[in-house]
Amino acid sequence: MSISTPEEVAQEAVRSVLSSTARPPRPDALVTSLTFWWRAMLKIKHVPEQLFDVTAFPVMFLLMFTYLFGGALAGSTGAYLQEVLPGILAMTVAMITMYTGLTLNRDIQKGVHDRFRSLPIWRPSTLVGPLLADGVRYTLAAAVILVLGLILGFRPGAGPMGVVASVGLLLVFAFALSWVWTMLGIVMRSENALMGLSMMILFPLTFISNVFVPPETLPRWLEAFVDVNPITHLVTAMRGLVHGHSVTGEIGIVLVVSAGLVAVFGPLTMYVYRKKA
Amino acid sequence: MATNDTRRPVDAETGLESPAWVPPSGLAIEAAGLVKHFGETVAVDGLDLRVPSGMVYGVLGPNGAGKTTAIRMLATLLRPTEGSARVFGHDIVDEADAVRSRVSMTGQFASVDEDLTGFENLVLLCRLWGHPRRAAKKRASELLEAFGLADAGARQVKTYSGGMRRRLDIAASIVVTPELIFLDEPTTGLDPRSRNQVWEIVRALVAAGTTVLLTTQYLDEADQLADRIAVIDRGRVIAEGTSTQLKASVGSGALHVRLLDPDQRPEAEGLLTRALDVAVRAEADPVALSARTSDPERVAQALTELARAGVGVASFALGQPSLDEVFLALTGRPAEPANPELEGETSRGPTIEEAST
Numbered sequence: 001m002s003i004s005t006p007e008e009v010a011q012e013a014v015r016s017v018l019s020s021t022a023r024p025p026r027p028d029a030l031v032t033s034l035t036f037w038w039r040a041m042l043k044i045k046h047v048p049e050q051l052f053d054v055t056a057f058p059v060m061f062l063l064m065f066t067y068l069f070g071g072a073l074a075g076s077t078g079a080y081l082q083e084v085l086p087g088i089l090a091m092t093v094a095m096i097t098m099y100t101g102l103t104l105n106r107d108i109q110k111g112v113h114d115r116f117r118s119l120p121i122w123r124p125s126t127l128v129g130p131l132l133a134d135g136v137r138y139t140l141a142a143a144v145i146l147v148l149g150l151i152l153g154f155r156p157g158a159g160p161m162g163v164v165a166s167v168g169l170l171l172v173f174a175f176a177l178s179w180v181w182t183m184l185g186i187v188m189r190s191e192n193a194l195m196g197l198s199m200m201i202l203f204p205l206t207f208i209s210n211v212f213v214p215p216e217t218l219p220r221w222l223e224a225f226v227d228v229n230p231i232t233h234l235v236t237a238m239r240g241l242v243h244g245h246s247v248t249g250e251i252g253i254v255l256v257v258s259a260g261l262v263a264v265f266g267p268l269t270m271y272v273y274r275k276k277a
Numbered sequence: 278m279a280t281n282d283t284r285r286p287v288d289a290e291t292g293l294e295s296p297a298w299v300p301p302s303g304l305a306i307e308a309a310g311l312v313k314h315f316g317e318t319v320a321v322d323g324l325d326l327r328v329p330s331g332m333v334y335g336v337l338g339p340n341g342a343g344k345t346t347a348i349r350m351l352a353t354l355l356r357p358t359e360g361s362a363r364v365f366g367h368d369i370v371d372e373a374d375a376v377r378s379r380v381s382m383t384g385q386f387a388s389v390d391e392d393l394t395g396f397e398n399l400v401l402l403c404r405l406w407g408h409p410r411r412a413a414k415k416r417a418s419e420l421l422e423a424f425g426l427a428d429a430g431a432r433q434v435k436t437y438s439g440g441m442r443r444r445l446d447i448a449a450s451i452v453v454t455p456e457l458i459f460l461d462e463p464t465t466g467l468d469p470r471s472r473n474q475v476w477e478i479v480r481a482l483v484a485a486g487t488t489v490l491l492t493t494q495y496l497d498e499a500d501q502l503a504d505r506i507a508v509i510d511r512g513r514v515i516a517e518g519t520s521t522q523l524k525a526s527v528g529s530g531a532l533h534v535r536l537l538d539p540d541q542r543p544e545a546e547g548l549l550t551r552a553l554d555v556a557v558r559a560e561a562d563p564v565a566l567s568a569r570t571s572d573p574e575r576v577a578q579a580l581t582e583l584a585r586a587g588v589g590v591a592s593f594a595l596g597q598p599s600l601d602e603v604f605l606a607l608t609g610r611p612a613e614p615a616n617p618e619l620e621g622e623t624s625r626g627p628t629i630e631e632a633s634t
Contacts, residue, residue: 014424014481018454024407026378035404039390046392046433115388115449119405120378160316275356 021119029122036116036129040103041136053099054141058092062148069212078153085149086166086238087211090231093138093174098198100134101181105191108276131178138174140166142167158244166241169254173234176258181263186192186272210235231258282619303455305330305488306351310360313346313512320346320589322512323360328490328505330365330456333483335503339608341511346383348459351490352382365456366464381455383446385462389434395421395445396430399452406453420448440471447478451487458482460491464498476502496603519614523603530571530596534580538587539563545588552579564591571595 015225017257027035044050065084070077104127107113108275116126146154146163181198208222209231215223225234233253306328307356308508311394321343328334338344349355353360353373362367367375382388388602389398403413407593421430434442443463450458454512460479464472479502482489493499508516508523516523524530532553542559546566549557553575558570570576576595583590 011477011481011484014478015485016418017423018451018482018487023453024409024412027405027407031407032405035401038404039393039401041394042397043390046394110391111384111386111388112390114349114354114384115382115402116405117354118375118377118380118382119402121405252482 024205026120029125032121032125033132034124035129035169037132038129040130044133044136051165053096054137055144057096058145059090059148062088062145062152065212066152075211076162080151081149081154081241082243084212085145086242087209087235088161089142089145089167090173090235090238091206091211092141092211093170094177094231095140095202096137097134097174097178098181098195098202099137100130100178101183101185101188101198102191103130104182104185104195105188107163108186109191121160123273125180127269127273131175131182134178135171136174138171139167142170155170156242158242162242162244167237169241169251170234173230173254173258176261176265179221179262179269183265183269183272186276187271200249205229205231230254233257289479292627303329303331304360305332306364306490308347308351308360308362310349311347311350311357311362313343313355314358320512321350321357324509324512325514325529326362327488328488330488331483331486333479333489333491333502335499335506336490336509337494337496337499337503338481338509339494342509344509345461346512347509348382348461348492352378352380352459354382379456381450381453381457381460381461383450383463384518385465389442389445390450391435392433394431394433395426395437395441398445399449402449402452406536408452416452419451424448425474438471440467440633441476443467443471443475444478448477449634454485457488457490460489462492462494464493464495472498508603508607516603516607525571526603530569532568532570532579532593532595534566534583534593535562536564536566536589541588542566544586545583548582548586548588549579552582558624569576587615 022046050135062085065088066077066081069084074083078094090220107180113126117123146167181194184194184197188197209226209229211231215232218226222242230253233250237250237254240250241243293588294356304327306326308324308326311321311324311326312319321607324343324348326336326345336347346355350357351364351369353369353376356370361370364376365379367379369376371397378621389395390401393401396417399417401414404410408416418427418430421427424447426441426445426448429437429441434445437445447460447463463479464475476498477488479491489502491502493497505517505519507514507525516526518526532549534545534549536542542564546557546559549566549568553568553570553572555568555570558565559565560567573595576593580593581588
């Protein structure tokens with residue numbers, strides 16, 4: 001090397017960083033999970049456009065459905081809003097859970113994950129961290145809907161605590177549902193295929209529920225589906241919490257379904273993650 | 278050709294495949310019969326590798342030879358379909374975590390997050406290796422400084438040049454000094470200056486006691502950096518040894534002589550033929566002669582005889598065959614028209630290992 005520029009890598013410098021720091025103790029699962037959460041937060045900071053789906057999407061949904069169906073279904077948009085808002089909250093957040101899988105899929109394709117996977121860390125933290133970060137996104141989406149709802153005339157009968165409880169329940173369910181997309185994100189080979197599949201599951205799941213219409217108005221076979229759809233139970237529970245009706249049973253169902261999703265898809269995800277490639 | 282290689286460099290005494298096997302000191306990697314299938318495709322087909330620690334070990338092969346798959350198995354990213362390997366005595370499947378805490382992997386495609394800044398990338402890895410927050414930031418800054426990236430630390434990696442990205446990638450691999458670092462084609466696609474920088478880094482790594490296993494398609498890179506080289510083709514090792522051994526096993530080197538006076542060429546040709554006892558070829562250049570030989574003593578004598586006979590020599594060079602020639606001879610798929618003299622040597626490929634051990 002004849003000419004030395006500021007960019008020049010000095011052998012000495014490299015050698016000194018190699019021996020300068022002692023090996024720290026192995027970090028625990030919480031630290032590594034939070035570190036991956038922090039990474040996801042940094043990505044939001046650098047690419048804020050990715051928040052479009054949790055801001056613009058809910059606004060569009062709420063306005064569209066309130067004014068499109070309100071008059072026809074409940075006589076007035078004001079009355080409809082009281083019922084449809086918790087439903088749209090559930091639907092929107094359920095829809096955006098699929099981005100968890102898309103982000104992971106992209107990460108794996110790019111090879112960043114190779115490095116993470118070659119680290120001696122608690123392996124699920126690479127998946128749990130982003131899921132925690134998604135909690136932030138879900139909360140943001142919920143906040144956008146609630147603020148807009150309040151402006152449009154949404155009046156939660158059970159007050160702020162009811163709203164907080166219902167959003168809390170929604171987050172529990174969304175976290176559980178995210179594991180499904182995480183697993184698919186690992187298994188599916190392309191982002192597009194994953195997107196298509198997610199849509200195919202999410203559209204019927206959210207629309208064929210009690211979000212927009214009372215199930216009693218539906219043909220019997222459809223009503224039967226609506227009745228077993230977990231989204232229906234979630235929405236009923238959220239409406240109850242928001243307006244102060246007793247919905248202990250429905251909350252129980254949602255929690256059991258959530259626990260079931262994590263119990264099945266958590267280990268399954270880790271299995272395919274380990275098996276992958 | 279060269280597929281008659283049924284030799285297994287498994288030492289009978291060490292009993293490599295037995296679970297109670299203890300590594301002879303000084304081996305960083307010991308792989309036996311590694312196989313990896315992807316559906317119908319056989320990416321790695323019975324790979325045997327013994328990498329002594331403390332050196333640069335080069336894995337040389339063309340695209341699709343199975344280099345990346347092999348390295349990914351050794352770095353615990355892929356589970357072998359068959360066979361086994363130990364890294365510092367730890368099984369890559371059963372003791373993957375022990376392996377992971379000792380090795381670091383720099384993939385072929387930059388394994389850094391493009392959306393994050395260089396600094397953030399390094400802090401992230403420092404945290405994952407267990408540095409507390411403040412120590413992580415300090416370490417990240419140190420690394421950026423040492424790799425000449427201090428000024429770019431606050432920029433997103435997507436704005437980095439290929440060379441900068443590579444350096445960041447390697448910096449990310451030595452957050453905690455690894456005992457073994459895998460570099461998968463570390464200089465592919467880099468300009469010559471960035472390539473030299475990566476080479477300097479590799480030399481610094483080895484000087485500091487880290488074993489480096491690097492894959493490359495570049496013969497001069499293996500020649501320049503690697504203490505030992507394994508040539509792999511179609512998922513198997515077809516030759517192994519030092520660069521010199523590889524060259525020596527394929528065939529002799531060549532003496533190139535340029536005379537001052539073209540008229541003296543016939544005389545010089547006769548003298549050289551007698552002195553070297555090999556065929557001497559008159560090149561297209563009217564003052565140039567060449568002969569296949571690698572015996573420096575004979576060459577010295579021959580040159581003395583030229584001088585004694587009053588034949589003026591403008592320049593001479595005694596070169597080893599290039600790794601290029603070695604590689605083509607071993608794989609039997611020359612990129613250039615086959616050299617008939619080398620063709621005959623191909624079958625000697627498998628004996629290289631014996632020559633070296």
